Amino acid sequence: MVGLTIFILCLGQIRGHIPDVPMQSEQDLEEGLFNLLLKLSHEEVFETLLVYGENCVFHALSRRLEVPTVLVSSGSTSFDWSFSSLTLILSCGPDDERESIFRTLIKLQRNKRLIYLPKDTQPDSVCDSYSQKEQYNVAMVKEDFNKTGVIYTCRFYTYLEIEEVGLNDSKPIYIEHFQNMHGKPITSMADLVPPRSMLYLDKKSGKRKLTGYLGNLMNSFAQKVNASLQFEILSTQVSFTEIIRRVRQEELDIGISLEASMFSAGFDTTTYPFLLTSYCLMLQFPSKLPINRVFAIIIDRRVLGIILVIFCLLSLLLIYSQKMSWQNLSLPNILLNDITLRGLLGQSHPFPSNASKHLRMIFCILCFASMMMTTMYDAYLQSFFTNPPSENPVRSFKNIGKLKQKLAIAAMEARSLSFVNNSQFCEINTDDIQIIDGWKDFLKMRDSLNISYSYVVTEDSWNIYAEQQKIFKKPIFYYARDLCFSRQVFMSIPMRKYLPYRHIFEEHMVRQQEFGLVSYWRSRSFFEMVRLGIMPLKDLSPPTVYDQGLLLQDVSSIMKMYVAAMLEHIIRQHEFGLVNHWMANSFLDKVRLGITPFKDLSPPTRQEASLVVEDISWLLKLYVASMSRYKVVMSWAEVDMLRFGNDHKLQKVSAERIQMFED
Structure with missing residues (x-):
């Protein structure tokens, strides 16, 4: 009985400890x-x-x-x-x-x-x-x-x-698996668009390799992570959008190409923005103005307005200063003032003999203005004859039709611009656009600098053409920054969305940018293209056509203006002659109409005696006085008569040498 009790107690203790084991x-x-x-x-x-x-x-x-x-x-x-x-x-x-x-x-x-x-x-x-x-x-x-x-x-x-x-080991639990890829392949495809990627054959290894700023970026990344770069070459029959399609379908890891942000929906299948550029037009430099237009463009419209104001002011001052009155003030005398016109053109003009100080000052101003105008005009004329100015460049998409060349664009880019409903592209008339079906054909035409067309280009590609034109005698194209479809285009590298080492590649890409290696590769792109034979190192500018000199048709407009001015002068003189003729015949018209009598109305003439010595005695006296030291005896009547006649001989005799009497 005691044993049974002890067994039951032990069993209860064991059952009490069993639930604590899993807990x-x-x-x-x-x-x-x-x-x-x-x-x-x-x-x-x-x-x-x-x-x-x-x-x-x-x-x-x-x-x-x-x-x-x-x-x-x-x-x-x-x-x-x-x-x-x-x-x-x-x-x-x-x-x-x-x-x-x-x-x-x-x-x-x-x-x-x-x-x-x-x-x-x-x-x-x-x-x-x-x-x-x-x-x-x-x-x-x-x-x-x-x-x-x-x-x-x-x-x-x-x-x-x-x-x-x-748990207590010092080894890390998580590691970065793709810092060393142990030779794993990176599948890619290159579009071979210079200067992004260019293909060449390595003489040492005999393998095909890539260069260019994108090719060098991929080579350096594969070397950094110990991977092997396996790339395909894009066929010339397909567009580079094939690379983007294969990346999105996860057939490629990284595409050796660039995708514009304006044509993509996000960054799921692209890297962090690699390049910031603009997308503008590549236009030819405007042609030089013909010689016959040089004469007119020297004077600006505002300057011409100032000259007309000065001309009118000087004409008003001359009209008033001649007689100190507005008696001759009229619109023809202001606008066709002969003295002012000759003076401003630097020609000789009449000058009054007894001119006042005010009139002399006006003529000094006129002389100074003429010297400034003629000197500056002559300087500009000689400079423009040596190097004529260019025509005004096109600064609006609506005026693209004024260019002599059509705008060439690849069909793929035209569809993309239409798809995003680019407002600048919609402003261009379709008749002024030449669409090239093959994008490789478009690039070949643009690389040859064909002057039959204007082109669309990104700024990174334009830098190659700008570098090439430095060896030309005269540059052909310029980058029209006023005519851009987009001034800020983010270019990214295509990458499949679940790429596990995306962060490592983007970090490498940013560091290459910060270290300046990408800028260095881009600056060396032109010389790499010349070394690989992609771009010729020669002058592709058209030969300079020299003018034959100044011809008669170049000054035909000036001759026409001269003939018109002569005709206007003849008409004016003819009008003035008719007026004088009418004034001269006005007396006869009055006699004919009975307004003025045709008879002598003057008082009868008193018959004088013949000339005697007494009539010229005062002249003899003045002569003797002027030639000797004796005084002249004259009457007041004789002196008044001489003063009234303003005789110059009386002026030669001083008043002390004249003795005057009342009678």
Whole structure:
């Protein structure tokens, strides 16, 4: 009986301790995972937890960690992941992460993952499943983690490996797999559009290699990550959009080409913007003005208006200063003033003999104005004869039709501009556009600098033509910055959307830009093209056509103006002659009409005696007085008569030598 009692008591104690065994095991597992998360936080700080699955140990850990936690029990978020913080992904099982949002998949592709594995799940199958989704930062723990302390990590070198890392080991749990790709291939395709990418044969290895600023970028990246660059050459029968299509269908890793932001919907299948450029017209320099137009363009319209104002002011001053009155003021005398016109043209003109100070000042102003006008006009005329100015350039898309050449554009680019409804392109008349079907034919025509057309070009391509024209005697084309379809075009490199080393390539691309290597490669592009025989090092400008000299038709407009001025002068003189004739015949008209009598109305003439000596006695007296030292005796009547006649002989005799009497 006592033994039975003791057995029952022991059995009760054993049954009381049995439920504590699994509870203690879960607490140990939670504590071990908590230490693991603390270790991960020391390796790389994470600010957000994303937990996939239901009712697992990670839910209890999220309460102990002082970080924000997002619970996704359904396995997929219903929104675009827009958190900018570092996120650690926890999965309650290998199949609990079933993300279906496209943008969230791209943003969380590189994030670190920790997966809790059931008993019968093998780490190899989990790593293989995640590698097919190109998610490589994967670590796993099993149910016995509290006993073993082993973390299973996926390693992707030349082949898939599973590496066991202890909780207390110094080895990192997560590594960057693509810093060393161990010779893995990078599949690509080059469009061979200079100066982006150019093909040449390496004499040492006998292999085909790429150069150009895009080709050098890809070569340096493959060398950095220890990968092999495997590239195809785009066929001449297809457009470079074939590269973009194959990248979007994930047939290529990276395209050795550039895609414009204005023709793409986003950066899902492109890199960070690699190049900022503009998309404008490449026009020929305006032709020189003909000689017969040089005479008129020297004087600007505003200057001509100022000259007309000065002409009218000087005419008014001359009209008033001649008689100090406005008696001769009239519109013809102002606009056709002979003295002012001759004076401003630097010709001789009449000058009054008894001119006042005001009139002399006006003539000085007229003389100074004529010297300035004639000197400046002559200087400009000689300069323009040596090097005539160019015609006004086109500054509006609506005036493209004024150009002598049509605007050549590839059919692919014309469709793209029409698709985005570019307002500048819509302003151009379709009759002024020459669409080239083959884009390679368009590039060949533009590279040959065919002067039969104008072209569209990006600024990075224009720099090659600008460098080429430095060896020309006279440049042919210029980059019309006033006629741009877009002044800011971001050019990006095509890249498939789930490329796992996208961040490494973009970091390499930005560093090459910051170090100045891309600028150096672009500056050397012209010489690389010359070295490879793509661009000739010779003058392609048309020969200079020298004028035959000044011909009669060049001054025909001036001769016409001269003839018109002579006719106007003759008409004016004829009008003045008719007026004088009418004034001269006005007396006869009055006599004919009986207004004025035709008879002598003067008083009768008194008959004087013949000339005697007494009549000239005063003249003799003045002569004697002027020639001797004796005084002259004269009467007041004689003196008054001489003064009234303003006789110059009386002026020669001083008043002291005249003795005057009343009678």
